[in-house]
Amino acid sequence: MRLTSFTDYGLRMLMRMASTPERAFSTAEIAEELGLSRNHLAKIIQHLARAGLIETRRGGGGGAALARPANEIPLGSLIRSLEEGQPLVECLSAKGNTCSLDGRCRLKARLRSAEAIFLAELDCSTLADIALDPMILD
Numbered sequence: 001m002r003l004t005s006f007t008d009y010g011l012r013m014l015m016r017m018a019s020t021p022e023r024a025f026s027t028a029e030i031a032e033e034l035g036l037s038r039n040h041l042a043k044i045i046q047h048l049a050r051a052g053l054i055e056t057r058r059g060g061g062g063g064a065a066l067a068r069p070a071n072e073i074p075l076g077s078l079i080r081s082l083e084e085g086q087p088l089v090e091c092l093s094a095k096g097n098t099c100s101l102d103g104r105c106r107l108k109a110r111l112r113s114a115e116a117i118f119l120a121e122l123d124c125s126t127l128a129d130i131a132l133d134p135m136i137l138d
Contacts, residue, residue: 001118007082009036010044011130014078017054018070018131024063044082051081070131076123088115 012034017025027045031038045064048054055067066073088111099105 024065026063070128073127074123076119
């Protein structure tokens with residue numbers, strides 16, 4: 001299974017935020033620290049805010065912060081949210097399926113099952129389990 005760069009960057013950002021949950025981070029700060037595109041991170045922040053995973057505040061002392069404790073956020077739910085609308089393969093898409101084997105394929109059900117097992121395994125861990133060590137960050 002391959003995750004999108006959107007998910008990869010989102011996870012990196014959340015791991016950083018979970019390492020210091022008491023503070024808010026600006027998009028520019030995270031982008032510089034992680035070496036990622038500020039524009040791309042802004043889109044990820046908007047997505048995660050709509051999903052209720054982070055909160056954003058404007059003004060001085062503003063930025064993005066986790067909406068709830070990292071130990072209450074299962075990794076599988078993060079992946080589901082970040083990968084929303086990105087099927088594992090085209091035939092698992094709700095729309096736009098042009099597979100000529102659709103209706104005769106025996107692979108589709110197995111891929112669905114494997115994806116469910118993958119996400120269930122990730123649900124056994126939380127964002128707190130993968131948070132960056134704050135001692136290393138200083």
